[in-house]
Amino acid sequence: MPDARPGISPLMAGLxxxxxxxxxxxxxxxxxxMRERCSHCGLDYKFVDTGDGPAVFAIFILGFLCLGGTLIAEFKFGVPWWAHVLLLGVLTPILAVFLLRFxxxxxxxxxxxxxxxxxxxAKD
Ligand SMILES: [Zn+2]
Incomplete structure (x- = not known):
C-alpha cells in the first residue's frame, strides 16, 4: 500500500x-x-483493485435512468420505436463511459x- 499522505477529496479525484x-x-x-503510475507525483497504481464495483454501480444507475427515460418517452410522449433505438443506442454507451470513469x-x-x-x- 502506498504511503499515507492525505490526498485530495475522493469526489474531486473522481470528477x-x-x-x-x-x-x-x-x-x-x-x-x-489504468496508467502504471502518476506522471506528476509518481504514486504507483499497483494498489488499485476496484474489481467489479464501478461496473455494478454503473449498471444499476444507468439501468434505472435509461429504463425510466424510455418508459416516460413511450407513455408520456409517444416516441416512435426508431427514436428509442437512436436515443438508447447512442446515449447509453456515452453515459456508460463517463459514469464508469467517474x-x-x-x-x-x-x-x-x-x-x-x-x-x-501479518504485514509483509
Ligand atoms: Zn499523483
Whole structure:
C-alpha cells in the first residue's frame, strides 16, 4: 500500500479522473485503461483493485435512468420505436463511459484514502 499522505477529496479525484494523492496526474490512459503510475507525483497504481464495483454501480444507475427515460418517452410522449433505438443506442454507451470513469476514479480515491486492501494475517 502506498504511503499515507492525505490526498485530495475522493469526489474531486473522481470528477477530474486524477491521481488520488496529488490530484494533478491523470489516472487513465485512453478511455478506461489504468496508467502504471502518476506522471506528476509518481504514486504507483499497483494498489488499485476496484474489481467489479464501478461496473455494478454503473449498471444499476444507468439501468434505472435509461429504463425510466424510455418508459416516460413511450407513455408520456409517444416516441416512435426508431427514436428509442437512436436515443438508447447512442446515449447509453456515452453515459456508460463517463459514469464508469467517474465511478472507477472515485472508488480508487476512496481505496487510497481509507487504505483499503486485502486482509492479511501479518504485514509483509
Ligand atoms: Zn499523483
Amino acid at each position: 477530474q479522473c486524477r491521481c488520488p494523492r496529488c490530484g494533478k496526474g491523470p489516472l487513465f490512459e485512453h478511455v478506461l485503461g 465511478l472507477k476514479a472515485t472508488l480508487i480515491a476512496l481505496q487510497y484514502k481509507n487504505k483499503a486492501e486485502e486482509g492479511r494475517l
